[in-house]
Amino acid sequence: MIEIILCEDQIQHQKTLEKFIKGILEENSIEYNLKIYKSGEELLNNYPKDIDIFILDIQMEKINGMDVARKIREIDKNKPEIIFTTSLIEYIQEGYEVRAYRYLLKPIKYEELKKHILSCIDEVMNKKNKFILVENKSETYKINIADITYIEIQRKDMSIHTENKVYETKMTMDKIEEELQNHNFYRCHKSFLVNIDYVENIKQYVAILENKEEVLVSRHRFKDFKSRFLSSLGEKLC
CATH class of the missing domain: 2.40.50.1020 (LytTr DNA-binding domain)
Known part of the structure; x- marks a missing residue:
C-alpha cells in the first residue's frame, strides 16, 4: 500500500492531478490511499502519519508548498518523498534543501506524471526493503x-x-x-x-x-x- 498526499489550492489543477494519479495507479494495479488537501494550512493542521509521497503545489496562498515541505522534513526527516508542481523554475534552487524528488512544471502531462510517480514509488519500495x-x-x-x-x-x-x-x-x-x-x-x-x-x-x-x-x-x-x-x-x- 502506497500512501500519497496531494496538496493543491487550485481546484481545476487538483481535479486533474487527482484523476491522473488514480488512473496511473489503477492502471498499474498499485494499491494506494490518496488524501487531498486544499491548502498548506489544512495539511499541517491535520498532519497524517506514515505518508510515502507528498505532491505539493509550490505557489499556494498563506503557507506555500516550500514551507510545507520544510515542515515535513522537520517532522518526518527524509522518509517521505516530495514532488513539487510549479509554473515557475525560480523555486528549484531553494528546494534542494528539502530533498525534493522531482519538480514537475505545469501544465503537467499524464505521461510525464506517470513516468515520475512510478519511478518514485519504485524508490519508496526499495527504501522500505533495503537494509x-x-x-x-x-x-x-x-x-x-x-x-x-x-x-x-x-x-x-x-x-x-x-x-x-x-x-x-x-x-x-x-x-x-x-x-x-x-x-x-x-x-x-x-x-x-x-x-x-x-x-x-x-x-x-x-x-x-x-x-x-x-x-x-x-x-x-x-x-x-x-x-x-x-x-x-x-x-x-x-
Missing part, C-alpha cells in the same frame, strides 16, 4: 540504507553515520562500498563514502551535508564527484 546488517562485538544492527548519511573509516574502525545515530563496526571500506554500489553513494575520499542524497552543496574538496557536517573530498576525485552531484540535482527537474 544492511552491521555487527559490533555481541550486537547486530539492522540499518536502513536510506538513513545512512556517510561512512568513515580509520584503519579498520568504521563509523556508519545516520541522521540520529553513529554505528561502530569493523569492516573494510571496499566491502561496504560493494554492498552499497547500487545506491547513490560515492567514494569521495579513501576514508569516506558519502550518500549523495544528503549532500546540500560542495566547495573545494569538501561536501557539506544537510545537517552541516563536512565530508572530505580528495583532490583527484573532486571533479568526478562534482559531476555526480550536479547530475543528481539535474535529475530532479522535469
Whole structure:
C-alpha cells in the first residue's frame, strides 16, 4: 500500500492531478490511499502519519508548498518523498534543501506524471526493503540504507553515520562500498563514502551535508564527484 498526499489550492489543477494519479495507479494495479488537501494550512493542521509521497503545489496562498515541505522534513526527516508542481523554475534552487524528488512544471502531462510517480514509488519500495546488517562485538544492527548519511573509516574502525545515530563496526571500506554500489553513494575520499542524497552543496574538496557536517573530498576525485552531484540535482527537474 502506497500512501500519497496531494496538496493543491487550485481546484481545476487538483481535479486533474487527482484523476491522473488514480488512473496511473489503477492502471498499474498499485494499491494506494490518496488524501487531498486544499491548502498548506489544512495539511499541517491535520498532519497524517506514515505518508510515502507528498505532491505539493509550490505557489499556494498563506503557507506555500516550500514551507510545507520544510515542515515535513522537520517532522518526518527524509522518509517521505516530495514532488513539487510549479509554473515557475525560480523555486528549484531553494528546494534542494528539502530533498525534493522531482519538480514537475505545469501544465503537467499524464505521461510525464506517470513516468515520475512510478519511478518514485519504485524508490519508496526499495527504501522500505533495503537494509544492511552491521555487527559490533555481541550486537547486530539492522540499518536502513536510506538513513545512512556517510561512512568513515580509520584503519579498520568504521563509523556508519545516520541522521540520529553513529554505528561502530569493523569492516573494510571496499566491502561496504560493494554492498552499497547500487545506491547513490560515492567514494569521495579513501576514508569516506558519502550518500549523495544528503549532500546540500560542495566547495573545494569538501561536501557539506544537510545537517552541516563536512565530508572530505580528495583532490583527484573532486571533479568526478562534482559531476555526480550536479547530475543528481539535474535529475530532479522535469
